[in-house]
Amino acid sequence: QKEVEQNSGPLSVPEGAIASLNCTYSDRGSQSFFWYRQYSGKSPELIMSIYSNGDKEDGRFTAQLNKASQYVSLLIRDSQPSDSATYLCAGSNAGGTSYGKLTFGQGTILTVHP
Amino acid sequence: KAGVTQTPRYLIKTRGQQVTLSCSPISGHRSVSWYQQTPGQGLQFLFEYFSETQRNKGNFPGRFSGRQFSNSRSEMNVSTLELGDSALYLCASSLALSPGAGNYGYTFGSGTRLTVV
Numbered sequence: 342q343k344e345v346e347q348n349s350g351p352l353s354v355p356e357g358a359i360a361s362l363n364c365t366y367s368d369r370g371s372q373s374f375f376w377y378r379q380y381s382g383k384s385p386e387l388i389m390s391i392y393s394n395g396d397k398e399d400g401r402f403t404a405q406l407n408k409a410s411q412y413v414s415l416l417i418r419d420s421q422p423s424d425s426a427t428y429l430c431a432g433s434n435a436g437g438t439s440y441g442k443l444t445f446g447q448g449t450i451l452t453v454h455p
Numbered sequence: 456k457a458g459v460t461q462t463p464r465y466l467i468k469t470r471g472q473q474v475t476l477s478c479s480p481i482s483g484h485r486s487v488s489w490y491q492q493t494p495g496q497g498l499q500f501l502f503e504y505f506s507e508t509q510r511n512k513g514n515f516p517g518r519f520s521g522r523q524f525s526n527s528r529s530e531m532n533v534s535t536l537e538l539g540d541s542a543l544y545l546c547a548s549s550l551a552l553s554p555g556a557g558n559y560g561y562t563f564g565s566g567t568r569l570t571v572v
Contacts, residue, residue, distance in 0.1 A: 375560050375561075377563075384543075384545055384563040384564060384565050384566050385498070385545070386563070387560040387561070387562060387563075431498075442488070442500050442503055443488070443490075443498075443500060445490075445497055445498040445499075446497075447497045
């Protein structure tokens with residue numbers, strides 16, 4: 342079982358819709374979670390981070406964390422074609438001597454069509 | 456503010472050779488990590504450094520090594536290259552200043568695309 346698993350894609354949504362991306366993790370030591378966006382041929386770009394249970398909103402993005410269920414999600418409201426990318430969920434198990442090794446999911450490809 | 460800088464951007468090497476990749480973190484960032492990205496395995500953690508010390512290492516063979524200098528710049532080295540080492544190698548830096556301070560996200564550089572032929 343992979344430590345971080347993302348919902349299988351690809352995910353296709355119409356422009357203006359809400360895109361919902363999900364992620365589960367198995368390491369209960371993971372304390373912080375991050376969503377990265379990666380355009381084809383580019384490096385991952387951090388778009389959201391969340392450390393506490395509940396919701397965190399930033400513009401059109403909302404991250405949700407439920408540590409009891411070991412579940413993380415990302416909602417993208419009013420999706421735009423420019424949101425089309427691979428979205429990577431990552432957990433960090435910083436602690437002890439580690440400054441935060443990131444464990445990534447396999448990524449979900451999102452396509453927003455006009 | 457300059458981002459994470461990786462050099463070179465592209466490399467083509469022959470099997471059996473060795474390669475050194477360089478990473479300059481964002482100014483003020485002292486934590487540096489390296490990742491390998493391939494289509495089949497995704498992003499996999501190689502190692503992380505802080506204050507010139509390796510703090511964590513991923514499940515890669517000993518052919519993969521790295522180091523960090525006093526100015527936080529980091530290098531990774533792969534010896535005796537194999538075809539399977541062809542990948543995008545990504546360096547990331549973080550403002551984290553102590554273990555457990557994992558609440559700081561990592562900013563990635565543009566990566567070095569290594570092709571082994």
